[in-house]
Amino acid sequence: MIGRFTIFKVFLNSFLIQSAWSFEKMQGLGFASAIAPAIKDIYKDRDQASAALKRHMVFYNAHPYMASPILGAVIGMEEDVKDGKLDAGNITSFKESLIGPYGAIGDTFFWGSVRPMASVLGVLSALIWGLWGPLVFLVVYNLFHIWMRWFGLHKGYKLGEDVVEYIKTLGLPEQALRIRIIATGLLGIMVAALIFKLFKTGMFGIQPVQIYQLFLITGFITTATILLSILLRKGTSVSLAIYLLFLPAFVFLIVMNMLQRVG
DSSP: OOHHHHHHHHHHHHTTTTOOOOOTTTTTHHHHHHHHHHHHHOOHHHHHHHHHHHHHHOOOOOOOOTTTHHHHHHHHHHHHHHTTSSSHHHHHHHHHHHHHHHHHHIIIIIIIIHEEEHHHHHHHHHHHHHTTTHHHHHHHHHHHHHHHHHHHHHHHHHHHHGGHHHHHTHHHHHHHHHHHHHHHHHHHHHHHHHHHHHHHGGGGHHHSHHHHHHHHHHHHHHHHHHHHHHHHHOOOHHHHHHHHHHHHHHHHHHHHHHHHOOO
């Protein structure tokens, strides 16, 4: 078995898996570079290590965070290849079979759900705590991100090819939907906090809120939340849905300002 420090070096290298793209191999060189410390630890013979690295300098392209379970599983498979328990061709087949599914799962979960939720939390925190907002965004986003890199790598190494079943049990597509719903609710809170801040600070010449204006604000927030939910159910990404609602929010603020001036 490889040492813990070797696993840690693979973990660090996984952050650079996208550092060497090419049209021919996409992330192939990055994957080979990430697994290189483990290959050197497994194969003491230089020729064997070279042959193993060449196996991984082939086409590979999936979500960078979802590469960690694959990296861990492949390390375990390389140990089996060295011991004569497994054919090296199985490693290539294993990697190729997960490129499409893990690319789709990673894009949906991390790009399409976690990142928008962290962004809304960051903006909301900025409205409440000022410069702490960007820190909140980074902490929330990287909790998910680093969790997959670290535990995915260890689970992959421990379970080997069975890591596929482990990833299934996580239910990431279902979790992505739940996170989108949370992001929708947070967006409503963020809009309310933004409007409250505008009225409280007197920005754009806005005066204290009247009763009818409170009804208008409440109605707008409710409508925006419902529209966002509809867009998400239609398959619109959270990021695009949020951008689409920014324009009516801006128009609403202008109308409120005009009503204040008339009143």
